Amino acid sequence: MNYQQIIEDIYEEVKPLLGKGKVADYIPALAKVDPNEFAITVADLEGNKYHVGNFEQKFSIQSISKVYTFAVAFSHLGDSIWQRVGREPSGNPFNSLVQLEKEDGIPRNPFINAGALVITDMLFDVLKEPRADILQFIIGLTGDSSIDFDKEVATSERENGYRNAALANFLRSHNNINYDIEEVLNLYFCHCSITMNTNELANSFLFLANGGVNPLNNERILSLSQTKRLNALMMTCGAYDEAGDFAFRVGMPGKSGVGGGIAAVIPGELAIAVWSPALNAKGNSLAGVQALELFTTKTGKSVF
Amino acid sequence: MNYQQIIEDIYEEVKPLLGKGKVADYIPALAKVDPNEFAITVADLEGNKYHVGNFEQKFSIQSISKVYTFAVAFSHLGDSIWQRVGREPSGNPFNSLVQLEKEDGIPRNPFINAGALVITDMLFDVLKEPRADILQFIIGLTGDSSIDFDKEVATSERENGYRNAALANFLRSHNNINYDIEEVLNLYFCHCSITMNTNELANSFLFLANGGVNPLNNERILSLSQTKRLNALMMTCGAYDEAGDFAFRVGMPGKSGVGGGIAAVIPGELAIAVWSPALNAKGNSLAGVQALELFTTKTGKSVF
């Protein structure tokens, strides 16, 4: 299927939404992004790419990085990771401490902040150079060696990251962080600060549409079963406390970030990435979610 | 694909699990069911049926009835139903009052008890004879006019249903129940008491695999878009507080009941129903979930 016309139509339809919503402003580096930015890239398994908008403009991927760190931890540790993190939707704002207290320091899933901190802690067990290795993992998925951290963002996040520091200390009090809290937080914020454009994001998610195999080099990253399970996790937990609504409206497994990016897949077919920095009340890209809903409506494709 | 051998293999593999877990015992009529019962029916869109186990034995469908009542309300009221009920996973035991209090009497989704009570209340707006009409709806989906309520179960549920009565009163205090509380509760328990076997259950779910059209008579029940959305709801909210785990392990949209039944679909292909009365700690059929996980593993089919 040729997606070019479809995504151009989508771009036209969502234009009235651009700038609606609110750009994340808890750190200056994010607050200064133009709320009217927009881009879509579709990458299918036959190697085609389709783009609209500012698809070469890099932005902060933020929580989308949790997919990469989870994939790496899952590939090394397998189902043993479920001893330290659950796989249920949280039913609460993404950085809530309440559920964590009730459930003895086991975060509900790897995509809420607490869960991602536990996964980050695991990376010290399985990677020699966790910071560089995750970057190499993403570079390997995209074939683009220019992908890098944004040190200004990482530093700024760390300096203002009291809630995440609270989470890390709380997890440690439940013996669910093993390494030095400062190092875990620094690594976490480092990964969140990675900048990518929609082209790179879509490429990097293709292995999730391809049964776990990187289509660039046919290297297996996850088993087929693990890949399906990561997709299931994204479906039920990938959009903060709006995961149900995202599944309902969009019907694709995907992961969003407060930088305004969303990446999603249709297994066996394609990966799609959208970007628009202004967020809805639940912290997901307002125009981005709408664009994805239009995509599944117009193509008739979704997992359901 | 011929599923007969696959489901026979599954039966053999899950036999050691039969009787593990705990049959629902909060009312006598459910407690007396043999925990070793087991059945699977697969119904595909080409009209084939495959069975193992005691597939002609009727059992109490309980919460699976919430799919039928939701489908009927959704078909009549469309997206206006979302003013009175949400579509997010609950992250809490299925009959919890906590979330409800926090969120001003709007249940998180139509498949938790509070949400199903609100949907039941809506049925009085759109059906002349809500009790009989839901039964006719199911009979129309299965072509089997023998399907009926179990009055003993309905009466017993009502007599012990203090938590649901609490929910109904609480919803009413938030103006989210409009009809007489006793009538709403009676209707709710009536639908939960319907008995079906796996053959009937699988048939009744085929329209969800068939884009919203009843394959028996080509009657459209829901639009394609509504069908996908109901499937999405089942994926994120269909298995109580184990929905994430169910999506992770099984990868099909489905709905479970405390009678030990589970019905699920692979869109475009098939519906499957399993039954085994002994439940796991989250209230889902222990052997049933395992059987469904084996089914997607062995067939390589799932939505992910």
Add this chain to the structure above:
Amino acid sequence: MNYQQIIEDIYEEVKPLLGKGKVADYIPALAKVDPNEFAITVADLEGNKYHVGNFEQKFSIQSISKVYTFAVAFSHLGDSIWQRVGREPSGNPFNSLVQLEKEDGIPRNPFINAGALVITDMLFDVLKEPRADILQFIIGLTGDSSIDFDKEVATSERENGYRNAALANFLRSHNNINYDIEEVLNLYFCHCSITMNTNELANSFLFLANGGVNPLNNERILSLSQTKRLNALMMTCGAYDEAGDFAFRVGMPGKSGVGGGIAAVIPGELAIAVWSPALNAKGNSLAGVQALELFTTKTGKSVF
């Protein structure tokens, strides 16, 4: 000490507050009360009475009735009542379901609605005619046989009392209500509907300042130890989720009602009742709390 001048000064000082706040309006019978009403009665153990304002005007005592029903249950059942109700402040709005769910149906204390419903249920065990007997109990404390229920208020409360019905059903689901839910609710609302004036209220609380003995007839109602304990309960739990603030500002054990009345005692000395119908955000009489704070400030008397 002659309190007449003191309470007259207080009346002058609180006049600017009259009508500030909000009269309870969840039922019409309460909503129609003039928000500018005000009265104080002080009754000391030497038999003196001091009044200002409209002290002969009867009003709905509402939750103040929980002191009478608790006193009667405590006198009959002693410490066995603590098997069904706690004695800790609730830290939550007075009719919250959350804590109740977390703590398995044992209300935190007898003065939140759930706890008072459990106490009401106990009355059926110990009184032949719970409705009339509680009235006789109050008449015995005041010597005033004109005290009666307000049937309009009781009926209106019952018709709108969905939250309390939810609580009662929820308590029943935890086996902490033994009698018919409707009868328990009717009795509960009946007691809440009793109308009294500040003169009667102050007289009725004198036994709590008098070591448990009714000063009118020297009849012992509670032992000294029980009396101290009831006073302690009022101190920590008597003012909804403002009990800490009430203890801090006023320093007397007391109990408030949404009709705008508050009754309090200084053990060994006196009882005081105030009435002003406009409530603060926590549901306590705005001018009433201020008047009591001024009373302890001006007299230098408080338990601390």
Add this chain to the structure above:
Amino acid sequence: MNYQQIIEDIYEEVKPLLGKGKVADYIPALAKVDPNEFAITVADLEGNKYHVGNFEQKFSIQSISKVYTFAVAFSHLGDSIWQRVGREPSGNPFNSLVQLEKEDGIPRNPFINAGALVITDMLFDVLKEPRADILQFIIGLTGDSSIDFDKEVATSERENGYRNAALANFLRSHNNINYDIEEVLNLYFCHCSITMNTNELANSFLFLANGGVNPLNNERILSLSQTKRLNALMMTCGAYDEAGDFAFRVGMPGKSGVGGGIAAVIPGELAIAVWSPALNAKGNSLAGVQALELFTTKTGKSVF
């Protein structure tokens, strides 16, 4: 009144309880204390002292220190402190994060850990040498210059204090900690580590029985009104989530610590300190609470 015989009788009566309960063991320095230790000191306003048990043995005062830091902050800042901390009982375990999240980072009262951290933060505003100045404050109350920190305990607490570090970071994320988190935590643990015996504890609380004036030197520490209010706070919030029960059984304003100490007062009369290291399930000295209950029962004295 001569209290010597009374406290000797109490000692005999509570002996069977000694060693029941559980010594705090979250740090080694506390875990090694003999669970059978016991002491009482009564100090009245006429200058008499009465002792039983090991009243010269120092122990870790832990949360009792919150009374001293609060008194110092309150004396300097007056009612402005209520902008940053509440005065309601918490209805939750003493170091819970839940309430804090719900109430936007304003701890419910100064005696839960979160509230004490905020008070500690305030000390940097009002004291030149917060660590030494608090010690001098206590030395001034007792006339005993040997009172000191236990560095081993303070260090050990800090090294294991992840929950308190979580609280401090969480409070900071709500802008309710202004100074460096590490410094605030170190100061907090420092004060908690102070060791005193029951004689010193009782003496140090005498100003709370004496209207705010240190009886040793007639220096006013708090106004009469502030003193009554601090006593009210101890009554409603001084015994963790057992404050209601403590008020009910003991009827005196008091403050407990996990070192097994409890100090309490009867305004206008006396201060009393008890120590027994084995704690009940709520974290209060098991034999200590019983001893205080016997004291108010035997003397007939309590504030109620």
